Amino acid sequence: MTNEEYSNFLLPNVEHDWKYYEEKYPKRNISESQFVTRFAPSPTGFVHMGSLYASFADLQLAKQTNGICILRIEDTDGKRTVENGVQGIIDDFKNLGITFDEGMGFGGEYGPYLQSERKDIYQAYAKKLIEEGLAYPCFATPEYLDEIREYQAHKKLRIGIYKKYAKDRDLSQEEVLERIKNGEKYIIRLKSPGNFDNKVVLHDLIKGDIEMPENDIDEVIIKSDGLPTYHFAHAIDDHLMHTTHVIRGDEWVSSYPIHEQLFKVLGFELPKYAHIAPITKKEGNIVRKLSKRKDEDAAISYYVKKGIPTQVIRLYLATIENYDFEEWYTNNPDKTIDDFNFEFDKMPIGGTAFDIEKLMSISKIYFSRLKNTELFDMLDKYTEEYDVDFNKVINENKEYTLNILNIERDIERPRKDIGALDEVKSYFWYMYPTLFDENNDVYFEIKSCDKNIVLDYINNIYDKNDDQEKWFNKLKEFASLNGYCSDKKEYKENPDKYIGMVSDFCALLRVIICKKNQSPNIYYLIKYLGKEELIKRINKYYN
Ligand code: GLU
Numbered sequence: 113m114t115n116e117e118y119s120n121f122l123l124p125n126v127e128h129d130w131k132y133y134e135e136k137y138p139k140r141n142i143s144e145s146q147f148v149t150r151f152a153p154s155p156t157g158f159v160h161m162g163s164l165y166a167s168f169a170d171l172q173l174a175k176q177t178n179g180i181c182i183l184r185i186e187d188t189d190g191k192r193t194v195e196n197g198v199q200g201i202i203d204d205f206k207n208l209g210i211t212f213d214e215g216m217g218f219g220g221e222y223g224p225y226l227q228s229e230r231k232d233i234y235q236a237y238a239k240k241l242i243e244e245g246l247a248y249p250c251f252a253t254p255e256y257l258d259e260i261r262e263y264q265a266h267k268k269l270r271i272g273i274y275k276k277y278a279k280d281r282d283l284s285q286e287e288v289l290e291r292i293k294n295g296e297k298y299i300i301r302l303k304s305p306g307n308f309d310n311k312v313v314l315h316d317l318i319k320g321d322i323e324m325p326e327n328d329i330d331e332v333i334i335k336s337d338g339l340p341t342y343h344f345a346h347a348i349d350d351h352l353m354h355t356t357h358v359i360r361g362d363e364w365v366s367s368y369p370i371h372e373q374l375f376k377v378l379g380f381e382l383p384k385y386a387h388i389a390p391i392t393k394k395e396g397n398i399v400r401k402l403s404k405r406k407d408e409d410a411a412i413s414y415y416v417k418k419g420i421p422t423q424v425i426r427l428y429l430a431t432i433e434n435y436d437f438e439e440w441y442t443n444n445p446d447k448t449i450d451d452f453n454f455e456f457d458k459m460p461i462g463g464t465a466f467d468i469e470k471l472m473s474i475s476k477i478y479f480s481r482l483k484n485t486e487l488f489d490m491l492d493k494y495t496e497e498y499d500v501d502f503n504k505v506i507n508e509n510k511e512y513t514l515n516i517l518n519i520e521r522d523i524e525r526p527r528k529d530i531g532a533l534d535e536v537k538s539y540f541w542y543m544y545p546t547l548f549d550e551n552n553d554v555y556f557e558i559k560s561c562d563k564n565i566v567l568d569y570i571n572n573i574y575d576k577n578d579d580q581e582k583w584f585n586k587l588k589e590f591a592s593l594n595g596y597c598s599d600k601k602e603y604k605e606n607p608d609k610y611i612g613m614v615s616d617f618c619a620l621l622r623v624i625i626c627k628k629n630q631s632p633n634i635y636y637l638i639k640y641l642g643k644e645e646l647i648k649r650i651n652k653y654y655n
Contacts, residue, residue, distance in 0.1 A: 118285055119239040121292075122249055122300070123334070130236045137222050137352040140180070147179035148356045151212070152349075154186045155197025159204035160404040160411055161425070161466070165391050167210070168429045169359050172454045174213065182353055183215030188227045188339045198226060208412065208422040222353045227345050234340040237348050237378060238300050238333055246305070246377050247333060249298040250280045251291055270308075272329040273301065281330060300334035302344075306373055314368045317357070317386040317456035327369035343367060347374040355383050362387035386456050391432065392463040402466050409468055419494045419533025420471075423449075424478050428471040434458040438474075445481055476528040484518040487530075491517075494533040502537050505544050512640065516543050519636045527632060542626035543637070545645060551627065558623055559612035563654040565594045566624065570646055580635050591617040624653045 113121070120126075140148065149170035153163055174181035185201060187193050194200075202217030214220030224230055241247035252260075252273070264271050281303060283291075292298070310326040333344040340348070350358055365387050375382045391402045402410045415425060426449055431438040434454050444451070479487065488510070495503035506513045517540075520527035530536055541547040573590045574583075588598055596617045597603040597610040611617075618634060625637050625646070638646060 113285055113289075115243040115245075119242040121289070122242060122298075123235045123239050123338075126235045126239060127232050128236055130240045133233055133236060133352060137354070140354045142179065145177055146356075147173050147177045148182070148354055149174045149179065149359055150182035150184050150215070150350070150353065150355050152184045152186050152360070153201055154189065155193050155201060157194055157197065157404055158200055158411070158413075159208070161429075162391060162402050162404065162410065164208075164412070164425060165429050165432065166359075166361060166388060168426065168433055169386070169388060169454065169459070171210065171212070172430075172433075172449075173357065173359070175450060176453060179356070180213040181215075182220070182222070182225065182355070183212040183218060184225045184227070184349060184353070185216045186227050186342070186345065188335075188342065188345055190337070190339075204412065210422070227349070228339065230345075230349070231338055233352070234344060234348055235334065235338065238340075238344070241302070241333070241377065242300070246303050247300050248281060248283070248303050248330075249288055249292075250278075250301045250330070250332075251296045251298050252280065270329075272331075274304065274308075274329045278330045297336060299332050299336050301330040302333050302374065302377070304328050304330050304373065305377065306369070312369050312372050314365065314372075314385060316365070317384055318389075318459045319362070319365070319387055319461050322365065322368075324366070324369050327373045329370070331370055333374075343370050343374060346371060347378055347380060350383055351375070351378070351380040357384045357386060359386045359388060362389050386459075389460055389463045391466050393466050399463065399465070401463075407466075409466070417498070417534075419490075419498070419536075420475055420531075421478070421490065424471070424475040427474050427478060430454075431470065431474065432460065432464045435460070441474075442477065472531045475531045479530040480521070480526040480528040482521075484514050484521055487517050487521075488514055491533055491536055498534065499537065505547065515640050516540055519632045519640075529632075542628070542631075543640065545648075548626075548649070556629055558620055558629075559616040560620060561595065561611050561617070563650065566620070566650050567647070568594075570643060570650065574638065574643065576639055576643070580633075583635050587617070588614050624649050 142148070151163075151167035151170045153159075153166075171181050173179070183202070183205070185198050187198060198216065205212070206217070212218045214222065214225070216223075216225040238247055250273070257273075260273070260277050261271055263269075264277075278301075280301075304327055306326040306328040308325045308328045311323050312326050314322045314324065316322055331343055332341050334340055346358075349355075368385065372382060374380075392399045393402050393407055404410050408414055412422075412425070415422075427441065430441070430449055430452065434452070435458050437452055437454075440452055441447075441449075482490070488506070491506060492503065495506065529539055537547075541551060569587070569590055573586055575586075578586065591614045592598045595611040596614050597612070598614045600613070603610055603613055619629065621638070622628065622631055622634050625631070625634060625641065631637060641649075
């Protein structure tokens with residue numbers, strides 16, 4: 113049998129040979145400075161904080177170099193695949209408004225982008241290796257493999273099929289054909305040319321140079337179901353898709369020697385590698401990877417329900433991804449994330465603890481920078497789904513709601529109170545008479561004065577046309593003439609002579625208006641509520 117006949121016999125029904133695929137997927141017409149990255153999840157569940165974090169660098173770096181980011185779905189491990197997992201990932205990304213330049217659900221010339229649809233491609237390259245004597249069929253049974261593993265573990269030896277454990281490595285064609293005729297099952301292994309005493313160096317773009325022993329293990333490349341292992345698929349796919357930068361979780365660092373070797377034996381050019389450390393969570397004294405099963409705040413649905421936009425999650429991830437991003441973002445109110453230049457050497461080498469408080473504080477900055485119309489549109493959409501009653505209230509008089517949302521917004525240092533859309537109601541309910549009546553009084557200590565004084569102020573002093581300065585000067589003068597003190601020192605010395613300070617008069621107005629001891633500037637609250645509503649509230653307060 114010629115080598116070609118032999119490889120055809122071992123892997124029959126492969127439609128094309130590897131040369132066909134080399135031609136089908138030619139080099140991309142891009143310059144050296146453009147990155148081709150790929151996010152390559154396995155369809156094991158919904159998109160979560162960890163996957164967004166991992167895809168973030170791929171997307172950002174491709175975008176900022178005018179390159180290409182691919183979504184490739186790695187479903188070669190049927191046992192881990194969940195129902196609807198593939199479509200679920202595509203839908204999740206699309207719902208989050210995240211698009212890839214190419215890939216599953218996004219099209220492109222370098223597909224298919226689902227590994228199970230690339231079986232023929234992997235087998236074509238496995239046949240090439242068989243023909244060159246660089247791969248071989250292995251008949252080892254699961255029992256034999258278990259036995260070897262146990263023995264190696266017991267003797268504290270390296271685990272795997274290498275040297276004397278690779279029993280089928282040098283079988284002759286005749287022996288192989290005989291065993292197949294006898295019905296023995298086989299998989300395909302790499303015939304590793306490596307020597308464990310030699311070193312390979314991973315030039316990691318984040319972690320720096322890492323020296324490791326060369327791979328000498330005869331790794332499986334094609335499994336019993338005909339599909340490739342992760343290692344083999346990685347080499348073939350990233351070669352044929354012309355990935356320039358493999359950005360992936362750092363659990364893959366230790367597999368690098370296998371990958372480097374596979375690229376070498378296949379005659380492929382090695383891409384650049386960047387291994388990212390995971391987002392972690394502290395549980396007691398243990399620091400572990402953020403878990404989509406254990407941590408409710410790892411699920412994107414958690415943020416969707418609260419009304420925290422994807423953009424905020426991206427901003428938060430950017431603060432982890434590059435250490436100087438947060439400062440840049442804080443100092444550049446009119447820039448977006450896409451104006452920032454992400455760099456590998458500013459990425460964390462070790463795991464970063466997930467910090468929901470930081471995420472919320474970034475969210476507050478984000479919301480404070482929105483225009484009132486933008487905030488209204490988001491709130492409208494959000495309440496339509498999560499709070500229909502409030503949706504009606506804000507839409508009854510849209511102009512009025514826009515004014516309210518604009519309080520202390522359109523200024524140099526906008527108010528940073530809203531962190532999520534589900535909080536907006538708790539900040540502004542009192543500006544809507546129906547909601548004001550529904551809310552029970554809140555009691556805390558307040559220096560009250562005679563009702564007539566407040567009525568006198570509203571009826572005879574307050575003028576809606578006054579600007580803020582004039583309004584305050586008039587209020588201060590009025591309060592001083594009606595038993596309030598405008599001088600701190602004087603008040604400290606003779607507290608009994610006064611009802612309180614001028615600030616106490618403001619606090620009283622605030623309670624009358626919103627039953628709270630904190631609120632945005634009451635100048636605006638009074639202005640938008642109007643005299644008539646205010647008088648109603650004064651009457652209610654003194655009832
Ligand atoms: N499917 C692999 C995983 O989910 C991807 C690793 C890679 O990006 O190459 O871990």
